Amino acid sequence: MTQQLVKNVLLTNDRTVTRKIKELILAVQVEARYSKDDILLMYLNEAPYGGLSRGVGAAAVQYFNKEVKDLDLAECAILAGLPRVRITTPFFQYSNFVY
Numbered sequence: 001m002t003q004q005l006v007k008n009v010l011l012t013n014d015r016t017v018t019r020k021i022k023e024l025i026l027a028v029q030v031e032a033r034y035s036k037d038d039i040l041l042m043y044l045n046e047a048p049y050g051g052l053s054r055g056v057g058a059a060a061v062q063y064f065n066k067e068v069k070d071l072d073l074a075e076c077a078i079l080a081g082l083p084r085v086r087i088t089t090p091f092f093q094y095s096n097f098v099y
Helices: 001-009 017-033 036-046 056-062 073-080
Strands: none
Touching: 001 017, 001 036, 036 056, 056 073
């Protein structure tokens, strides 16, 4: 999760050895500085949730018109299932691709 956070927030999606080495070094630095709970919180606040929503707080407002603290269990489960893998090819890019 730390490497995904670093890639999504600090680096590009380039598939190069140089980028992967930078990702590894930055991930080690992030894990040395922040707790696992802090890293999870940062990840959840940066994950794409569809549309213009980035982060669980924005998604809660977009989909349920509520703050995260006011969501019930079912609404939390729905939000947990929304982030999708970004698929990129030379021909097209899908962000939050839903099957």
